[in-house]
Amino acid sequence: MKRPSGFTLLEVLVALAVLAIAMGAIIHAATQSINTTATLRDRTFAGWVALNQINALLLEPEPWPEEGSRKGNAELANRVWRWEARFYKTDDPDLRRLELAVRASETGPELDKLVAFKGKPPEKSIDATDRSPGTTDKPATPEKGQPPTSQPLRPTS
Numbered sequence: 774m775k776r777p778s779g780f781t782l783l784e785v786l787v788a789l790a791v792l793a794i795a796m797g798a799i800i801h802a803a804t805q806s807i808n809t810t811a812t813l814r815d816r817t818f819a820g821w822v823a824l825n826q827i828n829a830l831l832l833e834p835e836p837w838p839e840e841g842s843r844k845g846n847a848e849l850a851n852r853v854w855r856w857e858a859r860f861y862k863t864d865d866p867d868l869r870r871l872e873l874a875v876r877a878s879e880t881g882p883e884l885d886k887l888v889a890f891k892g893k894p895p896e897k898s899i900d901a902t903d904r905s906p907g908t909t910d911k912p913a914t915p916e917k918g919q920p921p922t923s924q925p926l927r928p929t930s
Contacts, residue, residue, distance in 0.1 A: 815877055819875040820885045823873050826875075835894075838871075844858075859872045872886065
């Protein structure tokens, strides 16, 4: 008697079970990859927002910031990002510590945080007519026996 060729029902079911487990692992890995990519994108954008805002705050001429916080929104990549800046006093009265945190939403997790320091601007501006005694517009001349600094040094033989 000739035996029929092909797979039995049990063999097909085992193969499908193995395939289902493998597909589940592949789908899980792909989902994690997508989530990681989205998180990295959000953290990158939050970092750009933080850099933009911290530079804007550092470049503000007045008023000299006291301790406290400021909040605001910034738009980047067709999204609105929430930022919060906190100024802290330091041991130096002419220096403030600035911490800026960025979130994607009001209650979302902190995606990026930067720390910077802002120095107090001088009380009086210095212009070309206000010079300290002994200063000149002449460039410094090299000491005797030294080559001028604008020319490259060449080995002597």
